[in-house]
Amino acid sequence: MTAITGVATLAIAHERGWSLPGLGHDEPVPVTVVLNRNGGTVYAAPDDVPGLGLSGILARQGIVTTEIPAFTGSDAEWTSFVGCVQERFDGFAVTIVDEPPAEGEYTLAYVGGTPDLVGFEDTVGGIAPHAERVLEGSVVFVFQPQGIPARALCETAAHEIGHTLGLDHSRDCSDIMSYESCGPKEFRHEPALCGEWEDRPCGDGELTQSSTDRLALAVGVSPSRHEPEPEPPAPEPPPASDERPTLDVRRSALAQAGQPFSVIVDSGDASLQHVDLYWYARRGYRLRCGEEGPIPFSCEREGDTTIFTLHPDTAGARKFFVRVTEPSGRTTRTPAYRVTLDRAR
Incomplete structure (x- = not known):
């Protein structure tokens, strides 16, 4: 499931004790995924049956039946969405x-x-079923709340489909399987730790997961529609200090919808290249001090102190953490913090 790309299937499964047998296939299993724009009636059942609208997720939620509305958007927007999801699985x-x-x-x-x-x-x-294997014939839900950006909807769909193919959550914020966000996402080749907000062992017992390697083993590869351009060599970063920044994070005492909410970061290092606030509401956003962001915010930076100010307009739970980047490129991040915004009075 995506809590941002949202997007927490596996987290909810762990929390509620849901499990599916982790049986493996000897050979890759090519799959077909149908994106349904028309909605429909879905019924609870022990097992998923797409053709009959039967869902095990509804059964585990204790919901007998539900009506999923149609995709809200034009034909052109739907075509673009389908193409975006296809791009994410290009080569598999x-x-x-x-x-x-x-x-x-x-x-x-x-x-x-x-x-x-x-x-x-x-x-x-x-939300999607998940096991350490390909779950053919799954029923997946990709939600379309009002105002969700097209890219976020696409990445959420790819994330949930990834769960049905055996992929765990990644801690690499640029991976489609990550709750975290630091820009456009794709299935990453570089092995990364697993976890939602904190590191944990991957569900298959491995310490790390390469999303592309796992996909190739699960479903096999196919000819790519695009030849990737060679990446230019990365510049040599300056040498890093042995000491990492010490991050002290404070927040506004008032946490209320419709009121300014500030996150204050004291780093002890005025030379930091970037200071980023990762803010999670209905989806996740990276807010970089000194740059425009995907949601309204302001940021002031003076010496080693940075102040982010947001204007949340709805009540409810939020999560956030801070990540700083040194001139060498090395990053340091805080744990994830939680805050509940009260309703406006």
């Missing part, structure tokens, strides 16, 4: 379509509606 044996095939098994992703329709809070971007 995952066929992304928006009409069920005439024969053969497929996974069905409902695209539309809000998480309350299946019993989840509004911080959840999507």
